[in-house]
Amino acid sequence: MGGYGMYSEYHPNLSYFVWIESEGQRTMARRSKLFTSNATFQKLILECRTYPSSDHLRKVYEFLRQNRSDSFKVEVWRFDFKADSRILKRVLVNSYEG
Amino acid sequence: MRASFKKSIFGGYLLLLIINVIELRSGILLGVVQLLLGLGVCLPKLLNVFDLPAIRRYDRVIKVVFSLSLLLGIVYRWYNAPNHLFTLFFLSLLLFYAEDEEYFTDNLRWILIVVMGFATMHKVFNPNFMSGDFIAFRMASGDFFRPLINSGLMPEIKEVIAQNVENIRTFVRTDPVLGKTIILNIGTLPYEGLRQPFVYSIIGMELLLALGFVFLDRSKIVLGFLLLFVASIGLVVSEYEFAATLLYMGFVLCPITYRNLKLGYRNIFLLYAFFALLDNLFWR
Numbered sequence: 001m002g003g004y005g006m007y008s009e010y011h012p013n014l015s016y017f018v019w020i021e022s023e024g025q026r027t028m029a030r031r032s033k034l035f036t037s038n039a040t041f042q043k044l045i046l047e048c049r050t051y052p053s054s055d056h057l058r059k060v061y062e063f064l065r066q067n068r069s070d071s072f073k074v075e076v077w078r079f080d081f082k083a084d085s086r087i088l089k090r091v092l093v094n095s096y097e098g
Numbered sequence: 099m100r101a102s103f104k105k106s107i108f109g110g111y112l113l114l115l116i117i118n119v120i121e122l123r124s125g126i127l128l129g130v131v132q133l134l135l136g137l138g139v140c141l142p143k144l145l146n147v148f149d150l151p152a153i154r155r156y157d158r159v160i161k162v163v164f165s166l167s168l169l170l171g172i173v174y175r176w177y178n179a180p181n182h183l184f185t186l187f188f189l190s191l192l193l194f195y196a197e198d199e200e201y202f203t204d205n206l207r208w209i210l211i212v213v214m215g216f217a218t219m220h221k222v223f224n225p226n227f228m229s230g231d232f233i234a235f236r237m238a239s240g241d242f243f244r245p246l247i248n249s250g251l252m253p254e255i256k257e258v259i260a261q262n263v264e265n266i267r268t269f270v271r272t273d274p275v276l277g278k279t280i281i282l283n284i285g286t287l288p289y290e291g292l293r294q295p296f297v298y299s300i301i302g303m304e305l306l307l308a309l310g311f312v313f314l315d316r317s318k319i320v321l322g323f324l325l326l327f328v329a330s331i332g333l334v335v336s337e338y339e340f341a342a343t344l345l346y347m348g349f350v351l352c353p354i355t356y357r358n359l360k361l362g363y364r365n366i367f368l369l370y371a372f373f374a375l376l377d378n379l380f381w382r
Contacts, residue, residue, distance in 0.1 A: 007300075007335060008221045009232060012177075014241075019274065026273045043177075050177035077274045083234035083293060086282050088266070090274040 012050040015079040016093070020064065022072040029060070052076035057096035065098065073097040103199055105144055110346045110367065111193060112140040117339050117374045118186055123178050124171025132171065135164035139194075161194045182343040185209065189347075206347045207311050210324070213344075214308035221301050230293035237289045238262055238282040242334055258285035303327050316351050321359055324348050329366050338374035342367055 010016065018029040029035055029045045036042075044063055048056040057074045064072065075095040081088045115136040119129045138160045141148035153160070168187045172179045188209060196202040221227045236242045240259040247256050262282045269280045307327060310320035325348060331341040345367035352360045 007232075007236070008217075008224045008227045010226070010235075017270065017274075026275070028271065031271070046177045075274075079235070081231055081235035081238075081282070083229070083231045083289070086234075086238070086284060087279050088235070088269065088282055089279040092274075 010078055016049045016052065017077050017090075018045050018048050018052075018060065019075045019077060020072055021075055021095075022070055026075070048074070048076060052094045054094060054096060057094055061096050061098055071097070103143070103193070103202070106364075107193070107199075107202075107350055108140045108143040110349060111189065112136065112144070113368075113371050114182075114186055114189070114343060114346055115140070117342060117371055117378075118183055120375060120378045121180075121339060122378075123180060123183055124168075124175055128167060128171050128174070132164065132167045135160055135167055139164055165190055165194065180339065181213075182340045185213070185340075185343050185347075189343075203316070203351050206351055207316065210344070210347060210351075211308050211311045214304045214311070218301055218304040218308060221297075221304070228297060230297050233293045233296050234289050235282075237287060237292070238284055239266055244336055245333055254285055255287050258283050258287065316353060318356055318359065321348060321352050321356065321363075325359065325362055325366065332370060332373065336377060338370045338377055342370040342374055345370060 019026045020029055020032075029041075034041045035045060041060075041063060044056070044060045048060050057076065060074045061072075064074075073095050074097075076093040077090040078093050079088060080091045115133065119133045119136075122129055124132065138153060139157075142150070142153050142157075165187070168183070168190060172183055172187060189206075192202050192205050196205065224232075226232045233242070238259070240247060240263055246252070247259060250256070265280050265282070269277060303323075304327075307320070307324055310317075310323060314320045324344070328341050328344045328348065331337055345363055349360065349363035349367055352363050354360060
């Protein structure tokens with residue numbers, strides 16, 4: 001039904017982020033050059049962000065795998081806020097490593 | 099179109115379509131196709147000058163292709179499809195294939211029941227919402243009560259929220275493992291006192307609306323309550339498109355005998371449609 005429970009939980013557009021991890025270094029997919037220059041990659045990232053299933057993460061991984069030989073992980077993180085402490089942190093939602 | 103509807107129903111529908119197209123959720127190309135086909139369907143019903151034999155001959159085909167273009171927009175960019183685009187698709191099918199106006203309005207009522215019912219359930223089964231954490235986050239990050247905050251009536255809170263927004267923006271860019279946490283400042287923001295009442299009042303209102311439409315049908319009290327609920331959406335969140343969609347449905351549902359209520363629906367629908375256009379064209 002398109003999700004008629006809006007404003008019930010963290011919105012994927014604003015609170016979910018796809019990161020690529022390699023040798024301890026992380027790059028946010030949305031801020032990469034590939035995201036702005038490649039429509040296919042952009043679509044895969046947006047799908048992954050909205051529905052971070054292992055299958056969607058795998059698709060991003062396989063897309064990147066075509067041009068990379070190093071080992072890397074695809075991770076999806078989201079915000080997590082606790083009202084009492086007012087602490088905002090991020091929690092790992094899912095990750096995929098070939 | 100099997101039934102013959104009032105011009106206001108088509109006029110409102112066309113305005114909703116324009117709002118959805120301008121939002122570009124289906125992309126530019128598909129958006130243009132949706133708009134042109136939608137005009138082909140609606141204009142002959144609104145203005146006699148467009149009631150041309152050529153359009154009449156292909157009326158059925160135009161409606162099918164138009165409906166498919168809306169569906170394609172949802173399927174192709176499902177990750178970006180908003181609630182109101184789904185609703186517009188259901189409204190289109192009803193408008194094209196409803197037996198009569200009574201059938202149309204009764205289905206609108208059931209759409210509202212489903213929308214409000216699902217919204218209630220989704221919130222009740224979501225611990226993050228029930229605890230008030232989600233509401234508190236939205237308030238502290240300036241997503242709620244934006245018109246009030248931007249009005250300048252509460253300069254201190256506005257400054258605190260602007261600082262939070264900046265801190266969140268920086269936080270987002272840092273490695274999630276390295277930049278572990280930040281603390282959001284709330285200043286004099288009365289969120290401690292607001293969040294739980296807010297949680298229960300939202301759930302209560304949505305549940306009452308769902309039950310009201312089930313058991314009281316299109317009574318004045320239910321329609322009045324829906325108008326108050328939806329009209330207040332714009333003060334809390336900038337979801338003008340969704341609010342306009344619900345107001346359109348309320349307008350169609352409202353019997354002509356509730357003259358003032360119907361006028362209220364019409365005027366607030368037009369206001370929110372205007373806000374939606376401004377929001378998509380200039381404010382974002």
